[in-house]
Amino acid sequence: MSSIFLRIYGGLLFTLVLVAVLSGISVTLINGLRQADYREDMVRGTFRLIAETVEELPEAERKPWLEDWGERLAIPFKQISQEDSGLDQDQFKALKSNGIKVRMLDQSRALVMTPLEGDTLLEGVVSSISEQTASGTLSLLKTRLMRYPVAERAQRLEALSQNTFSYPVYLVEPSQTRLLPVQQDQLRKGSMMMLLDDEAQTVSIYTSLPDDSRLIRMGPLGLLNHYPFKLMLTIGLFVLTSLSLAIYILVRGMEKRLRKLERAATRFSRGDFDVRVSLHGADSIGRLSQAFNAMAGHIQRLLSLQKEMIRGVSHELRTPVARLRFGLDLVADAETREERDHQLEGMDKDIQELDNLVDEILTYANLEQGAPEIRFKRHDVDKVIGQVVSEHKRLQDRVAIEHVPCNILDPRRFADVDRRYMHRAIQNLVGNACRYADSKLEVRFSATQDTCRVDVDDDGPGIPEGQWDRVFSAFSRLDDSRTRKSGGYGLGLSIVRRIMYWHNGRAMVSHSPLGGARFSLVWPRKQRR
Structure with a gap:
């Protein structure tokens, strides 16, 4: 039951x-x-x-x-x-x-x-x-x-x-x-x-x-009385005793399970975040234990994320702040207006970098820690891809970006998405590919009756299979050619993963036919509202 x-x-x-x-x-x-x-x-x-x-x-x-x-x-x-x-x-x-x-x-x-x-x-x-x-x-x-x-x-x-x-x-x-x-x-x-x-x-x-x-x-x-008072009293006491024993057995089992849950909650409140409750059953207590385990896991993950973000943010802020301090010293020592303007322009870029970093951190925190306001509407995803590609073509000309046209019928090109977040996810993937591609990248959209898929391929150095899971972790960067020199804060792909999570989908990485990495987004065409 x-x-x-x-x-x-x-x-x-x-x-x-x-x-x-x-x-x-x-x-x-x-x-x-x-x-x-x-x-x-x-x-x-x-x-x-x-x-x-x-x-x-x-x-x-x-x-x-x-x-x-x-x-x-x-x-x-x-x-x-x-x-x-x-x-x-x-x-x-x-x-x-x-x-x-x-x-x-x-x-x-x-x-x-x-x-x-x-x-x-x-x-x-x-x-x-x-x-x-x-x-x-x-x-x-x-x-x-x-x-x-x-x-x-x-x-x-x-x-x-x-x-x-x-x-x-x-x-x-x-x-x-x-x-x-x-x-x-x-x-x-x-x-x-x-x-x-x-x-x-x-x-x-x-x-x-x-x-x-x-x-x-x-x-x-x-005269023989078939139901004398003493007999009825004995039967009544037997009934009451049996019911009391049955109630005790039923309530005792639930009390033991609740005490187990109480002990776990007490340990959790004292800082033992690894504690979990092993209570089976589909009743209210079983569901409560499952909810407790889910809550404990979520809180533990948020605390881990908090530590990770504090560590990552302190690391990311150190470089632009140091450059700003160094720039201030150079401005103070500048002898000509041209030198001072040059240093101020560099400081302005560092401030813009700080602003971008704060924006990335706030976006990631909103997606990771809480339930963001997701508004699903029917949108043509291929048009969103076209908009992202056009924006990146205007910003850089080092890499050739090709938007592979979608050949499916119009109804399947429409899917339930939050346009703002979907635009951000595709933008992060294309921006990431532009940093690591040698000369070319391709973006394409495909769909079936039930699912949608976006693939971003580049001809860069690619990602080893052993790093595929780590690449979506916050503030993570890979060795060799994919280093800080290419820019970024290590949050872009983490944001993509969380956007896909809230779209009931997933983000994946694999080998690209172009020789580099392929990043893919897969999610259902119709969302539960």
């Missing part, structure tokens, strides 16, 4: 989706375990009561009795052996110890097993904990209590509550309950009554005994 904000939002969205999926899976698994435990608690007393009753019955009466109570409880019971149960010896011992085992068959059904005497098990499939199951369990408990005297029932029921059931079961006086008189009348007629406590999310079940004024109370039984 190219945007740092999209990366953060994408990461957070991915984290949210992942956390939501994990939370959903966790809630499903946890609720599955809770549902199994809840069913185990609810049916433990029922199965243990059935098992204890079955163990007291003769073998022949067990199956009919189980079928009868299976219909009452809506739980199909059957006796099975250990081999048929699929339990190994360790699992069977654990079942003997725990008293009951619940295994979820699917989301709504559970297989419940409880041990009988010997290696026999009582097995039943519980589809749901319904009112029928609760009322059947209460009826079975009522039948069992009727075997005991009234005085022993409370003690027997307390023992059952502690050893068999997972919820309270006890005898209670009607006055100790919240049952209405109408509900108490219904209980005396043999009905069963369920009392729901909305606040506590529990239910209590009552039934009466025909020979006892007390009521059997089963409960309060907790």
Whole structure:
């Protein structure tokens, strides 16, 4: 992603989706375990009561009795052996110890097993904990209590509550309950009554005994809440922790990259201009690091240029200033007016040379250090060449300058250029060729559908290939025949190179068919405006 904000939002969205999926899976698994435990608690007393009753019955009466109570409880019971149960010896011992085992068959059904005497098990499939199951369990408990005297029932029921059931079961006086008189009348007629406590999310079940004024109370039984507060709080904390961790990971990576950029900027501010930042990526920080590297390179180049210009300018000014000082001494010592005028004329030429040098330096500095005001317009470049050639023919006659006519059609002769700067670039190339040519130079213009080209050839000594790159450096002069004796300040070709840079083109040097050097300018015909 190219945007740092999209990366953060994408990461957070991915984290949210992942956390939501994990939370959903966790809630499903946890609720599955809770549902199994809840069913185990609810049916433990029922199965243990059935098992204890079955163990007291003769073998022949067990199956009919189980079928009868299976219909009452809506739980199909059957006796099975250990081999048929699929339990190994360790699992069977654990079942003997725990008293009951619940295994979820699917989301709504559970297989419940409880041990009988010997290696026999009582097995039943519980589809749901319904009112029928609760009322059947209460009826079975009522039948069992009727075997005991009234005085022993409370003690027997307390023992059952502690050893068999997972919820309270006890005898209670009607006055100790919240049952209405109408509900108490219904209980005396043999009905069963369920009392729901909305606040506590529990239910209590009552039934009466025909020979006892007390009521059997089963409960309060907790209702299974699939989304309890503690579970939701845990899931919420998990979501917040996951999001916080994701935000930390996303922001930490960006913070490390920004700190790296900050350290580089600090080093640069302290004078370490060679420092660069190596941060990859197409996001905002990556682009910022690229901009920093470009800025650092530009500033370093400008500082190097400044030193180079100070060194070059001080060197170039030394000669004309020395000549002016010497000329002033000669003027003071002149005995005749003719001698004084001759010295003043020489001093005037030195001042003109200084003026030209300042103009070259200002032009070069404007092109090199900043963004000059370039105004692209459609111009006939061949006409600009003709104008430059005419100007140089008027200034000198030592070298023959030939303007090779352009044979291309008029539309291609027009290109997007800044006429003033293009005139200056061609003028510098022709002037440079006039200084070094032996007798002849040629200037020609050519163009294709996309590019334009200007070639300036001379028949001078040429330039060695090893010096082709150096020739465009500021204040540089080559050895041998191309020396200061030919004039110039070493800025002309540097100005040409920068003009071509701002025209999105390049300046080149090569060998000329005339035997000397060929300087070429190449740039696109159409500029982006």
